[in-house]
Amino acid sequence: MESDSVSNLLTPRAAIDEVFNSKVEAAKATETLNLLELTPENMDKYASHVKWLLSEGQGESLYNIGGPGNSGDEVGLSEENLQKGIQNLMEVAKKINAAVSVICERNGKTGRVADLLIRQIDEDSYIDVRYAVCGNVDSGKSTMVGVLTRAQLDNGRGLVRVNCFAHKHEVTSGRTSSISQQIMGFNEQGECVNQLLLESTGGHPYGWGDIIEQSHKVISFIDLAGHEKYLKTTVSGMTGHMPDYCLLLIGANMGVTRMTKEHLGIALALKIPVVVVITKIDMCPENVLKQTLTDIQKILKIRGVRKISLVVRNSDDLITAIKTLDNDRVVPIFLVSNVTGENLEMFRKFLNVVPPRIQWDLLREKAPEVLIDQTYFVTGVGTVVGGTVMAGRVVAGQTLLLGPDGNGLFVPVQIKSIHSKRVPVKQVIAGQSVGFALKKIKRSMIRKGMVLVDPSEKPQAIWNFEADVIVLYHSTTIHTNYQPVVQCMTMRQSARIIKIIDRDVLRTGDRATVRFRFLYHPEYLKIGMRIIFREGRCKGIGIISKVQDVEEEEKEKTDKVDKPLTTSTTKTEKPTTTTTKIEKPTATSKVEKPTTTTAKVEKPTTTAKVEKPTTTTTKVEKPPTATTKIEKTTTSTAKVEKPPPTKKV
Ligand SMILES: Nc1nc2c(ncn2[C@@H]2O[C@H](COP(=O)(O)OP(=O)(O)OP(=O)(O)O)[C@@H](O)[C@H]2O)c(=O)[nH]1
Ligand SMILES: [Mg+2]
Numbered sequence: 001m002e003s004d005s006v007s008n009l010l011t012p013r014a015a016i017d018e019v020f021n022s023k024v025e026a027a028k029a030t031e032t033l034n035l036l037e038l039t040p041e042n043m044d045k046y047a048s049h050v051k052w053l054l055s056e057g058q059g060e061s062l063y064n065i066g067g068p069g070n071s072g073d074e075v076g077l078s079e080e081n082l083q084k085g086i087q088n089l090m091e092v093a094k095k096i097n098a099a100v101s102v103i104c105e106r107n108g109k110t111g112r113v114a115d116l117l118i119r120q121i122d123e124d125s126y127i128d129v130r131y132a133v134c135g136n137v138d139s140g141k142s143t144m145v146g147v148l149t150r151a152q153l154d155n156g157r158g159l160v161r162v163n164c165f166a167h168k169h170e171v172t173s174g175r176t177s178s179i180s181q182q183i184m185g186f187n188e189q190g191e192c193v194n195q196l197l198l199e200s201t202g203g204h205p206y207g208w209g210d211i212i213e214q215s216h217k218v219i220s221f222i223d224l225a226g227h228e229k230y231l232k233t234t235v236s237g238m239t240g241h242m243p244d245y246c247l248l249l250i251g252a253n254m255g256v257t258r259m260t261k262e263h264l265g266i267a268l269a270l271k272i273p274v275v276v277v278i279t280k281i282d283m284c285p286e287n288v289l290k291q292t293l294t295d296i297q298k299i300l301k302i303r304g305v306r307k308i309s310l311v312v313r314n315s316d317d318l319i320t321a322i323k324t325l326d327n328d329r330v331v332p333i334f335l336v337s338n339v340t341g342e343n344l345e346m347f348r349k350f351l352n353v354v355p356p357r358i359q360w361d362l363l364r365e366k367a368p369e370v371l372i373d374q375t376y377f378v379t380g381v382g383t384v385v386g387g388t389v390m391a392g393r394v395v396a397g398q399t400l401l402l403g404p405d406g407n408g409l410f411v412p413v414q415i416k417s418i419h420s421k422r423v424p425v426k427q428v429i430a431g432q433s434v435g436f437a438l439k440k441i442k443r444s445m446i447r448k449g450m451v452l453v454d455p456s457e458k459p460q461a462i463w464n465f466e467a468d469v470i471v472l473y474h475s476t477t478i479h480t481n482y483q484p485v486v487q488c489m490t491m492r493q494s495a496r497i498i499k500i501i502d503r504d505v506l507r508t509g510d511r512a513t514v515r516f517r518f519l520y521h522p523e524y525l526k527i528g529m530r531i532i533f534r535e536g537r538c539k540g541i542g543i544i545s546k547v548q549d550v551e552e553e554e555k556e557k558t559d560k561v562d563k564p565l566t567t568s569t570t571k572t573e574k575p576t577t578t579t580t581k582i583e584k585p586t587a588t589s590k591v592e593k594p595t596t597t598t599a600k601v602e603k604p605t606t607t608a609k610v611e612k613p614t615t616t617t618t619k620v621e622k623p624p625t626a627t628t629k630i631e632k633t634t635t636s637t638a639k640v641e642k643p644p645p646t647k648k649v
Pocket of ligand 2: 142
């Protein structure tokens, strides 16, 4: 299988922008716009130039008037000329159905400089930017999401966070345990739609539909859990919800904790640009705040991270942060208070201007592919799945393949109806979060990690894959037969290391190509996808370099059976007995309850045992409750994989 749509998504924007920026520079050089000399004759030329800028920036473009000149300095214009330039740009934008809003006006070397945002006005669509909100427990994640989306300040005792909770127990404990999404909209003038709605409705509740109707840019916050016991869920939120950026929240008074570093590490591993927000500055002594700031700046500087931190205190910093964010070297740091609202306006401006990182446009013409991350049963509607459209477009009534199931098979399903951001729609395109009502499908048939793909794609589920990995931490050594939990996009399953290529063991910091085999059922993976594997406190990251489809696997198995085994092969093959047995009983029941599976394998005590193949065998071989369905697969696996020569030898 070739690296394609999904893996393309994982290309950092910086790489794309290298090309993009050079194109922009080239265009600027040839166009030499002089907005002060706008005439009816050159209006069309200017309009087509701005249109081109908008198409390159997915419907938005930052525009600077007054600098930088040939020397690179922002010289500036007289106040009169600056205003004339802004007016002329507005006229040009109007001609192509776009709007201009002023981000900031500031002093240049000799005159005034303005930074403007040009935004395409498209009544049928909006720009969608996703932020994963992570950070330590009680750092103020849910509160900040609530403050921004409800346009209301907090009281410091958990007033606003309740809006972000999805479960009753979260309301009682005040602790987020699941992934929830909230949205905030900006209109063509860059005003916060949530705020406008609150004012116009006189404080009455409004829905997501109202926000979307009036917005040209929609910010989705994925509120994650900070507590260590929900780390798996938080990692899923970061791998499976395709965030453009990661907001790392730090409570000023609490400082940088282990979980802060853990979440930062995951974001860096997934190559998601990070924005740090230090909250609670209202209740933190000056020296403690300084210490927190120094600590995070130090961590961002260390080898392996190597980021430049930029504390955003004024408009100049804001513009620099926005311009440099997408090259993934600069980490902006905001200091805010959810109680007094200090610096929140600056942060809102930042959210208004930052463009999406993922270039979804490139993927919209491809065959449809949807990652499933949630399932519900809605009375009167039936089974509903939630997820993200990764490629193409899906229309209501379309038939897609749903899978892989426990046997690695895909079944055709019809999409009855579609919701996007809680609004019923006729079609959805790559980059949008969706809810599909499925026809004649039981909820129990679906698990997280499944996909909906176009039948023309002929999808195949795979048991084995190879990844170029780096071990971020392990207290001792990783051998073959080690069984971490692998997370990739929305998928999460235990996998066994069946081979470490050109090495015997792996230690912290080691890089190698490693072959994994899933323990319970095959998965739908592609080359180029990023994986995270964890087991207790051990963790590593990797990029899939090879996936093995059914035919290849069969061939390999046949080869194995045909070939007389050498001593070394005997050694590697030995533990396959474990695989055969594990697959047999656990599959069906565990497919339905992924959490149980994970919990079992993640126990630190298992680690030691897993590392010793003999112990694993005895432990996992236990439950003998296979269903007929699974036995089918098992038989084939067992047939080819069982190593009779090993035993004989
Ligand atoms: N004084 C002050 N209190 C804040 C601020 N932000 C949040 N809080 C309070 O901090 C507490 C924790 O906030 P949460 O939003 O629940 O924190 P969280 O990061 O979502 O926590 P988890 O979901 O458990 O990970 C609440 O009581 C908030 O009212 C702030 O800027 N200043
Ligand atoms: Mg929370």
